[in-house]
Amino acid sequence: MLLLAVVLHTAVLPQLRIFGVAADVLLLLAIAAGVAAGPERGAAVGFGCGLLADCFLQTPFGLSGLTFALVAYGVGTFQTGVLHSAWWIPALTAAVASAIGIVTYVGLGVVVGQEQLLSMRVVEVVGVVAVLHALLAPLAVRAMRWAIAADGVPGLLLR
Amino acid sequence: MVFLVLLSITLITLDFRGDGGGIIDGLRDGASDALAPVRNVADDVLSPVGDGLQGVTGYGSLEDENASLRDRIAELEGDVLESEAAAEELDEALELLGVDFIGDIPTVAARVVAAPVSNFEQTIELDRGRDDGIEVDMPVVSGAGLVGRVVQVSGSRAVVRLVTDPGSSVGIRFVTSNEVGVAEGEGADRELSVGFVEVGVELRRRELAVTSGLNDSVFPAGIPVGRVTSAETATGELQQDVSIRPAADLDHLRFVRVLLRTRSSASAAPSTTTSTTATTATTATTVAP
Numbered sequence: 001m002l003l004l005a006v007v008l009h010t011a012v013l014p015q016l017r018i019f020g021v022a023a024d025v026l027l028l029l030a031i032a033a034g035v036a037a038g039p040e041r042g043a044a045v046g047f048g049c050g051l052l053a054d055c056f057l058q059t060p061f062g063l064s065g066l067t068f069a070l071v072a073y074g075v076g077t078f079q080t081g082v083l084h085s086a087w088w089i090p091a092l093t094a095a096v097a098s099a100i101g102i103v104t105y106v107g108l109g110v111v112v113g114q115e116q117l118l119s120m121r122v123v124e125v126v127g128v129v130a131v132l133h134a135l136l137a138p139l140a141v142r143a144m145r146w147a148i149a150a151d152g153v154p155g156l157l158l159r
Numbered sequence: 160m161v162f163l164v165l166l167s168i169t170l171i172t173l174d175f176r177g178d179g180g181g182i183i184d185g186l187r188d189g190a191s192d193a194l195a196p197v198r199n200v201a202d203d204v205l206s207p208v209g210d211g212l213q214g215v216t217g218y219g220s221l222e223d224e225n226a227s228l229r230d231r232i233a234e235l236e237g238d239v240l241e242s243e244a245a246a247e248e249l250d251e252a253l254e255l256l257g258v259d260f261i262g263d264i265p266t267v268a269a270r271v272v273a274a275p276v277s278n279f280e281q282t283i284e285l286d287r288g289r290d291d292g293i294e295v296d297m298p299v300v301s302g303a304g305l306v307g308r309v310v311q312v313s314g315s316r317a318v319v320r321l322v323t324d325p326g327s328s329v330g331i332r333f334v335t336s337n338e339v340g341v342a343e344g345e346g347a348d349r350e351l352s353v354g355f356v357e358v359g360v361e362l363r364r365r366e367l368a369v370t371s372g373l374n375d376s377v378f379p380a381g382i383p384v385g386r387v388t389s390a391e392t393a394t395g396e397l398q399q400d401v402s403i404r405p406a407a408d409l410d411h412l413r414f415v416r417v418l419l420r421t422r423s424s425a426s427a428a429p430s431t432t433t434s435t436t437a438t439t440a441t442t443a444t445t446v447a448p
Contacts, residue, residue, distance in 0.1 A: 062170030116325030
């Protein structure tokens with residue numbers, strides 16, 4: 001599934017932009033992993049998604065890995081405290097977590113010397129990505145739950 | 160979680176310092192080459208869809224751009240004589256400085272095959288790489304002017320950072336006033352901002368800016384970068400706020416040329432001057448305002 005996500009992330013979604021912004025499927029998968037698998041395993045999956053994203057970026061390798069791991073851990077922790085999961089909660093979680101994830105990525109990027117990330121562009125990206133991820137969240141969470149599966153084998157992610 | 164955080168910080172540090180022993184670069188190169196065929200197909204299949212989406216979401220801006228282009232055509236027709244004079248001045252300047260010129264530099268043509276993966280980077284990917292002689296820091300141009308420079312290269316692919324990327328900076332020279340400055344990217348669909356232009360220097364609107372080639376720049380002198388759109392001075396400031404519109408149409412790039420020139424090769428080669436007024440005039444007159 002991660003391979004499919006990488007193909008979507010690098011080959012498909014960059015061609016489909018709204019106001020110049022594309023969905024970040026690897027970030028969405030990290031969030032979905034937090035929702036579906038809890039904080040610890042979600043962080044591990046998020047870390048892997050982030051490293052895959054870093055393979056195709058010019059920013060320091062590991063920056064996305066760190067960001068996605070933190071976001072997935074936060075989402076997993078939040079979800080653990082939610083007693084009743086309404087249908088709209090994953091979508092709302094994805095939207096908010098995506099916004100936080102992008103801001104965190106920019107913030108950490110500035111800390112490691114990537115000041116060029118900080119611009120008004122952040123506002124555009126946060127707005128569009130949050131909406132796109134809210135729409136795609138139910139599908140992503142369902143796919144992640146299938147991948148992590150009843151026996152909890154993370155290797156299903158590699159299918 | 161703590162382990163993941165520490166591992167991330169370690170990877171970031173290794174990549175930043177370049178101490179990864181080439182493993183990280185090898186990983187990036189391998190990932191780029193492995194997905195190259197898939198991205199080629201996706202680009203061919205999905206670019207019409209992407210263009211359609213862009214047309215829907217940017218209809219208003221397309222109308223404005225159409226009207227603006229019509230005005231530009233009318234202005235360009237009247238600028239021919241002015242460009243010829245600027246071309247003569249450029250030739251004289253190049254002869255005086257004895258700098259290299261694009262006409263003498265070997266190039267390789269490449270097709271743009273992928274849009275940027277990130278929402279924060281202004282990059283494109285080419286279907287040529289190290290196997291074709293491309294190396295990091297090589298300049299990339301289109302028929303209209305400077306596109307950017309190579310920042311990452313694998314066996315069959317090269318990633319180019321566009322001049323509009325916030326991490327991009329180019330040394331420039333204004334052709335008419337002969338003033339130098341540094342043009343920096345401000346993001347997608349934004350004009351370049353030019354720094355280090357002193358107050359009192361008179362810059363005309365639509366004045367052509369070309370690469371200066373100074374200070375051992377990766378960019379050879381004389382490549383059109385853009386035209387001045389505004390030059391303002393705030394009270395008490397020591398520099399002008401200058402904006403230039405990129406000469407190359409970065410939103411519709413399909414084919415570019417990579418100049419097979421690096422800093423080391425430029426330093427080793429003897430200075431050559433060319434008097435190619437016709438070529439210069441052609442280059443100058445095709446610059447989009």
